[in-house]
Amino acid sequence: MNDKKVTLKRRGFLKAAGATIATVALMSKTSEASNEKNKEFGFYIDVDKCYGCMGCVVACAEENHVPLNSFRTKVRRQVENKGKIIFVPIQCNHCINPPCVKPCPVNATYKGPDGLVVIDENVCIGCGKCVKACPYNARFLDPIRGIANKCSFCDHRIYSGKLPACVEACPTSAKIFGDLNSDGEVSKSIKANKTSVRNPEFKTKPKIFFKSLPKKI
Numbered sequence: 001m002n003d004k005k006v007t008l009k010r011r012g013f014l015k016a017a018g019a020t021i022a023t024v025a026l027m028s029k030t031s032e033a034s035n036e037k038n039k040e041f042g043f044y045i046d047v048d049k050c051y052g053c054m055g056c057v058v059a060c061a062e063e064n065h066v067p068l069n070s071f072r073t074k075v076r077r078q079v080e081n082k083g084k085i086i087f088v089p090i091q092c093n094h095c096i097n098p099p100c101v102k103p104c105p106v107n108a109t110y111k112g113p114d115g116l117v118v119i120d121e122n123v124c125i126g127c128g129k130c131v132k133a134c135p136y137n138a139r140f141l142d143p144i145r146g147i148a149n150k151c152s153f154c155d156h157r158i159y160s161g162k163l164p165a166c167v168e169a170c171p172t173s174a175k176i177f178g179d180l181n182s183d184g185e186v187s188k189s190i191k192a193n194k195t196s197v198r199n200p201e202f203k204t205k206p207k208i209f210f211k212s213l214p215k216k217i
Contacts, residue, residue, distance in 0.1 A: 039182075040179060040207065041094065041114060041177070041179060041207065042094070043207070043208040044177075044189040044195065044211070045089055045174060045175050045176075046189075046193075046211045047174070048211065049173065050172065052087035054075055055171060056075065056089055056166035059165040060091075060151070063165035064165070067143055067144050069143075070143065072091060072092070072149065072152075073089065073090070075089050076088045076089075076217060080214065088213065088214065088217050090198070092136070093198065093204065093206030094115065094117045094206075095117065095206050096207065097204050098111060098117045098204065099133050099134065099202075103130055103133045105125075106123050106124070107120075108124035108130075109130045116152070116153055116155055119149070124147040125147075126146040126148065130148050135199065135204070136198060138150055190209050195213075196209070198217060
């Protein structure tokens with residue numbers, strides 16, 4: 001067989017192989033998108049287990065390069081009756097009905113197929129409308145980059161098979177994270193305990209469920 005015929009055969013093989021790889025890649029992306037649509041990530045937080053060590057705050061800041069004096073995750077200290085002190089970890093709720101999405105004039109804030117409320121950092125213009133729209137004060141304008149910032153549930157970690165940094169850092173396992181639509185630990189914990197969400201009157205349907213959540217928080 002001459003060199004020309006060999007070259008043509010190789011081209012044909014490579015073309016077919018390229019088509020097969022492209023098809024497999026497309027099927028993989030379609031499968032991933034389908035899997036994402038079946039997920040609904042959320043938290044179960046046992047307030048009784050939190051003693052205000054701030055480990056989650058520090059871990060979040062380090063993992064996500066949070067600027068000084070800005071916070072994606074906070075721990076709120078509250079004094080109850082008879083001087084009882086309660087610590088409540090709070091962050092973006094990734095609401096089912098997020099009020100921060102609609103005000104964005106450039107669609108930089110949107111709800112992904114997995115239910116996460118995402119900020120596209122390449123699109124955000126830093127107008128601050130989404131920050132004002134969040135009734136939980138869970139967003140802030142990054143003083144260094146000039147764009148909106150907030151808790152992302154560490155989406156870069158969870159799709160790598162890891163837990164959010166705040167969960168991994170908690171010494172008492174006060175925070176449990178997972179897919180609310182699965183039969184995992186987070187779903188079982190919510191079903192087994194009396195839980196509540198922050199400010200249900202806002203009708204945003206938060207996806208962070210608290211055990212022993214104080215009325216005013």
